[in-house]
Amino acid sequence: MIKIKNLEKTYNNNFKAVKNMNLEVKKGEIFGFLGPNGAGKTTTIKMITGIIQPSSGEIFVNGLNIKKDPLKIKQSIGYVSDEPLLMEKLKGIEYIKFICDMFEVPPLERENRLEKLLKHFKLGEAINNPISSYSHGMKQKLSLISTLIHNPDLWILDEPIVGLDPESAFILKKMMKNHTQNNKTVFFSTHIMEIAEKVCDRIAIINKGEIIFMGTIEQLKENKGNESLEDLFLEVTESESEKIDFSYLD
Numbered sequence: 564m565i566k567i568k569n570l571e572k573t574y575n576n577n578f579k580a581v582k583n584m585n586l587e588v589k590k591g592e593i594f595g596f597l598g599p600n601g602a603g604k605t606t607t608i609k610m611i612t613g614i615i616q617p618s619s620g621e622i623f624v625n626g627l628n629i630k631k632d633p634l635k636i637k638q639s640i641g642y643v644s645d646e647p648l649l650m651e652k653l654k655g656i657e658y659i660k661f662i663c664d665m666f667e668v669p670p671l672e673r674e675n676r677l678e679k680l681l682k683h684f685k686l687g688e689a690i691n692n693p694i695s696s697y698s699h700g701m702k703q704k705l706s707l708i709s710t711l712i713h714n715p716d717l718w719i720l721d722e723p724i725v726g727l728d729p730e731s732a733f734i735l736k737k738m739m740k741n742h743t744q745n746n747k748t749v750f751f752s753t754h755i756m757e758i759a760e761k762v763c764d765r766i767a768i769i770n771k772g773e774i775i776f777m778g779t780i781e782q783l784k785e786n787k788g789n790e791s792l793e794d795l796f797l798e799v800t801e802s803e804s805e806k807i808d809f810s811y812l813d
């Protein structure tokens with residue numbers, strides 16, 4: 564579903580945020596993209612979704628090249644950004660209508676889906692209020708609803724659980740599983756190891772712009788011994804956390 568070949572991104576300040584990345588996400592998979600702050604997750608996601616241009620390398624989505632068919636690819640992707648950028652002056656319902664119009668969702672379908680999504684994420688009457696009055700979590704929910712309402716084949720979710728209350732997080736995880744059972748695909752980034760362990764078919768761990776592990780959680784554990792996922796993550800990303808001296812706080 565997603566194929567990335569020798570992908571690199573160097574920002575204008577000459578900082579290389581993604582280095583020679585090769586990655587494949589299969590149809591029907593929940594693929595977790597893990598890494599510490601600043602590792603290059605959002606940069607990679609923005610390249611896959613066509614928001615920023617790679618410096619070199621290639622990205623294919625469903626066999627199409629992002630350089631040649633960006634619009635077709637964008638139509639098949641539902642993208643939730645780590646910082647939901649919504650049109651704050653609109654009411655939630657106006658924003659949903661705008662998205663449905665853009666993706667040409669037929670009226671009956673949008674009504675049915677909206678009713679269910681509002682119920683699942685418990686946004687309720689707030690959908691009629693201006694987005695500017697929403698909390699961070701409510702904006703996150705609206706962003707998810709606006710993404711799922713056009714029923715894209717490929718969900719690309721950047722830190723989707725952050726800001727969600729436990730019930731909505733639970734619902735989203737169930738939705739992700741349900742989506743892939745229909746041979747559709749979910750690619751999402753997270754810092755939360757337990758979520759990766761619970762829902763992902765495979766993961767990639769990125770550190771300093773490079774993929775340092777790709778496979779199943781079981782393979783990661785086999786490679787490194789049966790430690791907790793958190794310990795494994797700290798180990799493969801060469802975190803110094805274990806050695807930090809906190810005595811100055813005593």
Ligand SMILES: Nc1ncnc2c1ncn2[C@@H]1O[C@H](COP(=O)(O)OP(=O)(O)OP(=O)(O)O)[C@@H](O)[C@H]1O
Nearest residue numbers: 574576578580598599600601602603604605606607
């Ligand atoms: N527009 C930019 N110009 C220059 N450097 C950038 C730009 N955007 C990101 N970076 C740098 O690229 C690196 C990767 O950033 P990115 O946002 O992709 O990381 P991330 O893995 O998503 O981090 P987090 O988990 O904190 O969201 C960071 O060092 C960041 O400072």
